[in-house]
Amino acid sequence: EAEVAQSPRYKITEKSQAVAFWCDPISGHATLYWYRQILGQGPELLVQFQDESVVDDSQLPKDRFSAERLKGVDSTLKIQPAELGDSAMYLCASSYNRATNEKLFFGSGTQLSVL
Amino acid sequence: GDSVTQMEGPVTLSEEAFLTINCTYTATGYPSLFWYVQYPGEGLQLLLKATKADDKGSNKGFEATYRKETTSFHLEKGSVQVSDSAVYFCALRPERSSGGSNYKLTFGKGTLLTVNP
Numbered sequence: 001e002a003e004v005a006q007s008p009r010y011k012i013t014e015k016s017q018a019v020a021f022w023c024d025p026i027s028g029h030a031t032l033y034w035y036r037q038i039l040g041q042g043p044e045l046l047v048q049f050q051d052e053s054v055v056d057d058s059q060l061p062k063d064r065f066s067a068e069r070l071k072g073v074d075s076t077l078k079i080q081p082a083e084l085g086d087s088a089m090y091l092c093a094s095s096y097n098r099a100t101n102e103k104l105f106f107g108s109g110t111q112l113s114v115l
Numbered sequence: 116g117d118s119v120t121q122m123e124g125p126v127t128l129s130e131e132a133f134l135t136i137n138c139t140y141t142a143t144g145y146p147s148l149f150w151y152v153q154y155p156g157e158g159l160q161l162l163l164k165a166t167k168a169d170d171k172g173s174n175k176g177f178e179a180t181y182r183k184e185t186t187s188f189h190l191e192k193g194s195v196q197v198s199d200s201a202v203y204f205c206a207l208r209p210e211r212s213s214g215g216s217n218y219k220l221t222f223g224k225g226t227l228l229t230v231n232p
Binding site: 004033040041042043044045048056091093103104106107108109 | 119151156157158159160161164204206219220222223224225
């Protein structure tokens with residue numbers, strides 16, 4: 001079965017540095033999501049794309065986080081500058097469309113540690 | 116706003132024991148309900164879903180019934196195996212007619228299940 005690819009798998013950075021995560025969704029999936037999962041919590045949506053357009057970024061801390069999906073395929077999530085509280089698992093997911101009962105496919109995530 | 120409440124973990128069972136993980140939700144109308152599972156070191160996978168009241172989702176021996184009257188979607192399995200050890204997340208997606216342009220998935224905090232041989 002096709003998978004959502006994410007890299008890097010782990011990232012350790014120092015406070016105030018810039019970090020970037022990459023996601024390649026399943027081919028043909030128009031909808032792409034970035035979730036943040038803090039240890040012991042459920043995933044929380046940061047940003048949702050439909051093709052190359054942002055559908056929802058209401059929970060994205062826009063002063064330091066940015067996300068793009070320029071060609072409507074792969075996506076990059078950036079944090080600049082990183083803060084200690086950003087330590088979490090960053091999950092990418094994709095779906096064929098954004099219907100209410102559509103199945104999401106998740107990648108394995110990028111585990112970020114900010115020191 | 117929409118929310119999902121799961122029973123606190125961790126849950127530790129012996130192999131072949133009966134499993135129940137409680138999940139209740141708050142949302143308007145008839146949201147779609149999901150259980151996702153996260154095995155160690157992996158991303159989340161859809162386990163089962165139900166899209167309308169009284170629907171029963173099932174997969175791999177797991178079941179959950181959408182109960183509108185109690186706003187619940189409890190996960191059950193009659194006989195757990197060591198390989199079922201994972202974190203289980205209950206989630207909802209709002210009904211299309213509830214408005215808005217986004218139908219984002221809202222997750223509970225997750226319940227860690229450990230099954231011992």
